[in-house]
Amino acid sequence: xxxxxxxxxxxxxxxxxxxxxxxxxxxxxxxxxxxxxxxxxxxxxxxxxxxxxxxxxxxxxxxxxxxxxxxxxxxxxxxxxxxxxxxxxxxxxxxxxxxxxxxxxxxxxxxxxxxxxxxxxxxxxxxxxxxxxxxxxxxxxxxxxxxxxxxxxxxxxxxxxxxxxxxxxxxxxxxxxxxxxxxxxxxxxxxxxxxxxxx
Amino acid sequence: xxxxxxxxxxxxxxxxxxxxxxxxxxxxxxxxxxxxxxxxxxxxxxxxxxxxxxxxxxxxxxxxxxxxxxxxxxxxxxxxxxxxxxxxxxxxxxxxxxxxxxxxxxxxxxxxxxxxxxxxxxxxxxxxxxxxxxxxxxxxxxxxxxxxxxxxxxxxxxxxxxxxxxxxxxxxxxxxxxxxxxxxxxxxxxxxxxxxxxx
DNA sequence: CGTTGGCTTGACCGGACAGTCAAGTAGGTT
DNA sequence: AACCTACTTGACTGTCCGGTCAAGCCAACG
Numbered sequence: 001x002x003x004x005x006x007x008x009x010x011x012x013x014x015x016x017x018x019x020x021x022x023x024x025x026x027x028x029x030x031x032x033x034x035x036x037x038x039x040x041x042x043x044x045x046x047x048x049x050x051x052x053x054x055x056x057x058x059x060x061x062x063x064x065x066x067x068x069x070x071x072x073x074x075x076x077x078x079x080x081x082x083x084x085x086x087x088x089x090x091x092x093x094x095x096x097x098x099x100x101x102x103x104x105x106x107x108x109x110x111x112x113x114x115x116x117x118x119x120x121x122x123x124x125x126x127x128x129x130x131x132x133x134x135x136x137x138x139x140x141x142x143x144x145x146x147x148x149x150x151x152x153x154x155x156x157x158x159x160x161x162x163x164x165x166x167x168x169x170x171x172x173x174x175x176x177x178x179x180x181x182x183x184x185x186x187x188x189x190x191x192x193x194x195x196x197x198x199x
Numbered sequence: 200x201x202x203x204x205x206x207x208x209x210x211x212x213x214x215x216x217x218x219x220x221x222x223x224x225x226x227x228x229x230x231x232x233x234x235x236x237x238x239x240x241x242x243x244x245x246x247x248x249x250x251x252x253x254x255x256x257x258x259x260x261x262x263x264x265x266x267x268x269x270x271x272x273x274x275x276x277x278x279x280x281x282x283x284x285x286x287x288x289x290x291x292x293x294x295x296x297x298x299x300x301x302x303x304x305x306x307x308x309x310x311x312x313x314x315x316x317x318x319x320x321x322x323x324x325x326x327x328x329x330x331x332x333x334x335x336x337x338x339x340x341x342x343x344x345x346x347x348x349x350x351x352x353x354x355x356x357x358x359x360x361x362x363x364x365x366x367x368x369x370x371x372x373x374x375x376x377x378x379x380x381x382x383x384x385x386x387x388x389x390x391x392x393x394x395x396x397x398x
Numbered sequence: 399c400g401t402t403g404g405c406t407t408g409a410c411c412g413g414a415c416a417g418t419c420a421a422g423t424a425g426g427t428t
Numbered sequence: 429a430a431c432c433t434a435c436t437t438g439a440c441t442g443t444c445c446g447g448t449c450a451a452g453c454c455a456a457c458g
Contacts, residue, residue, distance in 0.1 A: 003434085004433090004434075005434085005435095006425085006426090006434065006435085008425085008434085008435080009434070009435070012435080028229075028313075028314055030227075030229035030230070031229070033414075033415060033416080034415080034416065034417080035414090035415075035416090043436075043437085044436055044437040044438055045416095045417085045418095045437080045438065045439095046418085046419080046435090046436060046437060046438075047435080047436060047437085048417095049416095049417065049418080050434085050435065050436075053417095054416075054417080055416070055417095085391075085392075088391065107313065110309075110312065110313045111313040113309065113366070114227075114306065114309045114310040114313060115227055123370075137391075140391075145392075146391040146392055147389070147391065147392065147393065149382070149385075149386075149391075150382060153364070153373065153379070153382050154382075154386060154391065156363055156364060156367055157360050157363070157364065157382075157383065157386045159363055160359040160360045160361070160362055160363025160364060161356050161359045161360060162359070163359055163362075163363060164355055164356065164358055164359025164362060164363075165352070165355060165356065165359060167312075168355055171322075174352065180352070183348070183349060183352055183353075183356075184356065186348075186390075187348075187353060187356045187390065188390055188391060189390045189391050189392050190346070190389070190390040190391075190392055190393060191385075191386065191387055191388045191389040191390030191391075191393070192284075192287065192336070192339075192345040192346065192348075192353065192387060192388050192389075192390075193284075193344075193345050193346065193388050193389055193393070194346065194389060194390070194392070194393040202404085203403090203404075204404080205404065205405085205455090205456095207404085207405080207455090208404070208405070211405080232444075232445060232446080233445075233446060233447080234444090234445075234446090242406070242407085243406055243407040243408055244407080244408070244409095244446095244447085244448095245405090245406060245407060245408075245448085245449080246405075246406060246407085247447095248446090248447065248448080249404090249405065249406075252447095253446075253447080254446070254447095
């Protein structure tokens with residue numbers, strides 16, 4: 001869908017995306033109908049199809065936006081790092097903070113990962129983020145700051161810890177405090193065996 | 200749905216569950232219709248509703264079965280452990296092996312975690328498994344085999360590593376070899392900083 | 399061989415849903 | 429004022445879906 005949009009049009013489009021994000025996250029993608037979205041906004045159904053080709057395209061657009069925002073945040077965090085290993089820590093912290101602050105986006109990512117219709121689009125973005133992380137890890141290995149290993153696989157391990165712990169925060173199992181993030185960082189850096197006394 | 204089932208009935212029920220598992224995993228729960236399941240099996244639609252109250256109940260039954268099987272495998276693995284830390288390693292290995300061997304179940308778990316209609320049922324089971332793991336971790340801390348920390352949170356961190364790496368195996372990003380499991384175990388035990396040379 | 403009850407059939411129902419479209423509105427430009 | 433075009437409306441369509449049900453089938457048992 002490529003359409004010339006006025007200022008007003010852009011706002012309407014954003015409004016649709018924001019409301020749909022909320023509904024999809026709370027109610028699920030499939031169970032949420034297009035009519036539910038337009039009615040929730042008090043507009044006619046045609047409005048939706050003026051801005052989006054389909055419900056699927058809408059979700060794809062939402063996911064792309066969210067990924068862009070997350071990556072911006074990650075890049076900004078890592079760019080100020082004093083050393084590779086500091087970059088790792090900043091990356092983990094920034095990712096977790098963002099994910100905790102954006103529960104709806106996080107939830108949509110989780111859903112999209114289970115559906116091939118959307119997963120393919122996500123993978124590209126995840127790939128880029130993981131490659132970035134792997135580069136930092138490789139640099140840290142090079143600098144002797146961390147032990148040798150498969151940088152890509154380790155990046156994914158970090159991602160796994162991040163994802164699962166954030167999920168628990170959103171479920172209310174863990175409090176959204178810095179303690180959780182600290183614990184995640186400690187675990188990623190030291191594992192179970194060799195954890196610093198401060199943990 | 201409580202119904203007296205003959206041998207034949209039990210087989211039909213299992214057949215429905217097995218086929219639905221496959222379809223749900225490949226095509227998604229919502230996009231897969233009941234008619235698709237019964238037609239795929241070459242039976243009338245009424246057969247489905249003889250064995251299950253609804254599509255939802257079917258998925259719940261599948262998930263419960265899968266969880267039971269996984270927990271059996273985990274318990275068997277951990278029961279033969281020589282020490283708490285050996286139990287941790289066995290638990291991780293058994294869980295990953297099971298998840299790699301049951302991609303459809305794994306995928307349904309992932310989906311169910313994104314949908315409140317099913318997530319609640321899953322949590323109980325996950326809770327039990329995590330509590331088991333936390334007990335082993337606590338014992339290992341007690342025995343001085345691993346550093347002190349929040350055993351529950353650390354169990355979840357292990358779960359996060361497990362889940363994400365298995366996901367990659369199913370996506371074909373990683374080969375389903377023991378190397379992946381070895382790397383996961385190493386990461387969980389030593390983190391990034393203090394990894395043994397063998398890694 | 400008749401009866402019981404587990405099992406199967408498939409047409410049917412009410413409703414919901416994604417997407418369309420002809421008609422209309424309104425803000426900006428000339 | 430006339431006009432253009434971005435935007436909006438909401439009834440409508442065709443389809444599909446979850447679930448029902450009256451009727452029939454058949455294996456087992458007495």
